[in-house]
Amino acid sequence: MEKKSKPTFTVTTPIYYVNDVPHIGHAYTTIIADALARYNKMAGRDVFFLTGTDEHGQKIEKAAAEKGLTPRALADSVVGRTLDLWKALDIEYDLFIRTTMPIHEAGVQKVFLRLLEKGDIYKGEYKGWYCVSDEAFLAEDAPLGKDGVKVCPDCGKAAVVVSEPTYFFRLSAYQEKLLEFYESHPRFVRPASRMNEVASFVRGGLKDLSITRTTVRWGVPVPGDPAHTIYVWFDALHNYITGTGFDWDMERFARFWPAQVHLIGKDILRFHAVFWPAFLMASGLPLPECVFGHGWWLKDEAKMSKSRGNVLDPYTIIHAFGPDPLRYFLLREVPIGLDGNFSHEGFVHRVNSDLANDFGNLVHRTLTMIQQYFQGRLEGVDAEREDDRALREAFDSTRASVRGHYESYALNKALEEIWVFIGAANKYLADNAPWKLAKDPSRRGRLARVLYQAACAIRGASHLAAPVMPASARKIWDLLGESTTPQEVAFDAFGFDGMACGQAMKAPRALFPRVDLKLFLAEEAGKPEASKETRPQSAIKETTMDVITIDEFKKLDLRVALVLKAERVEGATKLLKLQIDVGTETRQIVAGVAETYAPEDLVGKRFIVIVNLKPAVIRGVESQGMLLAGIKEGGKAVIPFFEGEIPAGSKVQ
Numbered sequence: 159m160e161k162k163s164k165p166t167f168t169v170t171t172p173i174y175y176v177n178d179v180p181h182i183g184h185a186y187t188t189i190i191a192d193a194l195a196r197y198n199k200m201a202g203r204d205v206f207f208l209t210g211t212d213e214h215g216q217k218i219e220k221a222a223a224e225k226g227l228t229p230r231a232l233a234d235s236v237v238g239r240t241l242d243l244w245k246a247l248d249i250e251y252d253l254f255i256r257t258t259m260p261i262h263e264a265g266v267q268k269v270f271l272r273l274l275e276k277g278d279i280y281k282g283e284y285k286g287w288y289c290v291s292d293e294a295f296l297a298e299d300a301p302l303g304k305d306g307v308k309v310c311p312d313c314g315k316a317a318v319v320v321s322e323p324t325y326f327f328r329l330s331a332y333q334e335k336l337l338e339f340y341e342s343h344p345r346f347v348r349p350a351s352r353m354n355e356v357a358s359f360v361r362g363g364l365k366d367l368s369i370t371r372t373t374v375r376w377g378v379p380v381p382g383d384p385a386h387t388i389y390v391w392f393d394a395l396h397n398y399i400t401g402t403g404f405d406w407d408m409e410r411f412a413r414f415w416p417a418q419v420h421l422i423g424k425d426i427l428r429f430h431a432v433f434w435p436a437f438l439m440a441s442g443l444p445l446p447e448c449v450f451g452h453g454w455w456l457k458d459e460a461k462m463s464k465s466r467g468n469v470l471d472p473y474t475i476i477h478a479f480g481p482d483p484l485r486y487f488l489l490r491e492v493p494i495g496l497d498g499n500f501s502h503e504g505f506v507h508r509v510n511s512d513l514a515n516d517f518g519n520l521v522h523r524t525l526t527m528i529q530q531y532f533q534g535r536l537e538g539v540d541a542e543r544e545d546d547r548a549l550r551e552a553f554d555s556t557r558a559s560v561r562g563h564y565e566s567y568a569l570n571k572a573l574e575e576i577w578v579f580i581g582a583a584n585k586y587l588a589d590n591a592p593w594k595l596a597k598d599p600s601r602r603g604r605l606a607r608v609l610y611q612a613a614c615a616i617r618g619a620s621h622l623a624a625p626v627m628p629a630s631a632r633k634i635w636d637l638l639g640e641s642t643t644p645q646e647v648a649f650d651a652f653g654f655d656g657m658a659c660g661q662a663m664k665a666p667r668a669l670f671p672r673v674d675l676k677l678f679l680a681e682e683a684g685k686p687e688a689s690k691e692t693r694p695q696s697a698i699k700e701t702t703m704d705v706i707t708i709d710e711f712k713k714l715d716l717r718v719a720l721v722l723k724a725e726r727v728e729g730a731t732k733l734l735k736l737q738i739d740v741g742t743e744t745r746q747i748v749a750g751v752a753e754t755y756a757p758e759d760l761v762g763k764r765f766i767v768i769v770n771l772k773p774a775v776i777r778g779v780e781s782q783g784m785l786l787a788g789i790k791e792g793g794k795a796v797i798p799f800f801e802g803e804i805p806a807g808s809k810v811q
């Protein structure tokens with residue numbers, strides 16, 4: 159029975175509306191859930207991670223009719239959008255529940271019958287203002303508009319009066335029980351600030367809840383009374399138990415229910431913190447430990463939503479950077495309960511500063527030196543010294559606090575601490591200057607120790623960050639010559655110096671490429687949906703990059719270029735297309751300097767160009783090189799020109 163005693167961790171996302179095109183908001187909730195699921199697996203728990211889609215209701219029925227499809231066929235044709243995005247974001251869920259699945263429909267009907275027999279569901283008549291778009295009756299105290307019509311407070315559309323026979327859930331009977339439950343479980347609603355909001359709503363009085371419709375055909379039929387379908391919220395919320403096994407795999411259900419955490423957007427808190435626990439109490443089922451309402455990602459200071467037209471397409475970022483930088487940014491930038499403002503500037507800055515500079519450079523430099531000085535194998539390592547021990551101890555204390563942050567869902571703090579440790583590892587390398595030690599053959603053992611310490615630090619930092627950045631952590635461990643993945647090593651089993659000294663390490667590859675903010679934004683500006691993009695409000699604070707060696711500097715082929723021809727790039731206010739003579743040939747480059755220079759200003763001018771930069775396509779135009787310019791506050795470029803005569807193609811050094 160040892161297996162039964164292994165602790166479990168169940169995490170859920172809301173089920174997403176199947177006809178929505180998934181955006182950053184959906185991605186955010188699911189990334190949080192995935193990071194928590196991965197951490198808990200590494201912490202030795204048996205994890206169940208549930209996500210899925212809400213596929214019933216009037217909106218689906220209408221959208222399907224417009225396309226000449228059955229509702230089920232519409233759902234089948236669009237559910238792939240959500241599944242594909244989860245794949246692209248490296249989401250490792252255990253079950254994807256669709257409310258149209260027979261296991262779900264049967265479970266909902268079972269609960270309905272149970273509550274009907276018990277008297278917690280009864281038949282009556284309901285009349286009220288109903289928002290068709292949101293499939294919800296308005297609150298009874300919603301104000302009447304000038305024209306005698308109530309307007310939906312959520313979507314702003316006019317509501318209609320609906321009167322119909324309906325089955326009610328006896329919510330009023332649970333008011334006191336809910337208040338007692340909140341009292342004895344103060345951490346049921348998180349962040350804690352929202353608990354009061356929920357409790358005062360309940361204290362204000364609970365009315366019985368209409369949970370069926372005769373006007374909606376596309377839903378779970380009421381057993382024994384098929385003129386009624388079960389209303390979407392009663393249907394949807396029960397996904398959490400049907401997905402966990404209720405009534406079709408009771409062994410799994412017993413094991414994984416109740417959930418440790420339901421992750422939700424704060425806009426659906428009332429459904430999850432009031433209605434859902436009342437439904438569960440009525441059914442005699444245990445309540446989830448916690449309902450965590452996360453904040454919204456705002457763009458232009460407005461909640462991102464399809465109806466507002468400010469939706470950010472996650473693929474824009476995934477295609478350019480892969481999933482990990484997006485996962486890192488969303489989880490690092492704000493605590494889970496607060497709102498965050500999404501800007502491409504903020505995103506690029508984080509990627510460059512934290513990922514490319516701090517972590518990427520540490521990995522790159524360390525592995526390069528291990529190749530260069532030891533052909534990839536650290537052997538003859540000196541004994542640990544005082545500062546080596548300090549780095550190891552810094553890791554141990556980081557690991558302890560990171561663990562605490564993961565346990566309390568403070569993912570941003572976990573990442574913050576990991577990056578403080580990465581900073582300490584960078585400082586350790588700078589202090590020990592292995593490139594200097596390498597010049598003295600008598601200090602080879604010390605050199606090996608310093609690089610071994612750095613490699614251990616990298617291995618440790620990627621182990622800690624693996625729940626958030628699984629693909630990058632895997633790649634780094636592979637480069638270090640580890641035969642397992644970070645996720646296979648339990649949090650408690652990990653030791654800082656658990657890496658064999660003689661193991662073969664690989665030459666570094668690019669992990670987090672630096673992104674040119676101007677070019678990234680210029681590309682973005684070309685896309686129609688980015689037209690409302692916020693522009694940089696203040697100068698981006700660039701951190702100074704790490705020290706590079708003269709050899710690294712010499713890899714840059716810098717030359718004097720002469721401008722032969724210049725023109726604007728169609729549709730881009732910042733870009734000029736230049737034909738330049740670099741001595742050996744004529745090249746074309748695209749430069750973000752059009753705000754400072756007219757095309758005619760540049761013809762005949764000479765400046766410095768990096769000619770061995772990998773060509774890039776910017777706004778559909780190929781750029782074979784990059785000119786050097788100073789960036790003023792506000793992002794305008796100023797090019798340093800050569801005053802005197804110097805032939806095109808002359809080397810710059």
Ligand SMILES: [Zn+2]
Pocket residue numbers: 289290291292310311312313314315
């Ligand atoms: Zn509405």
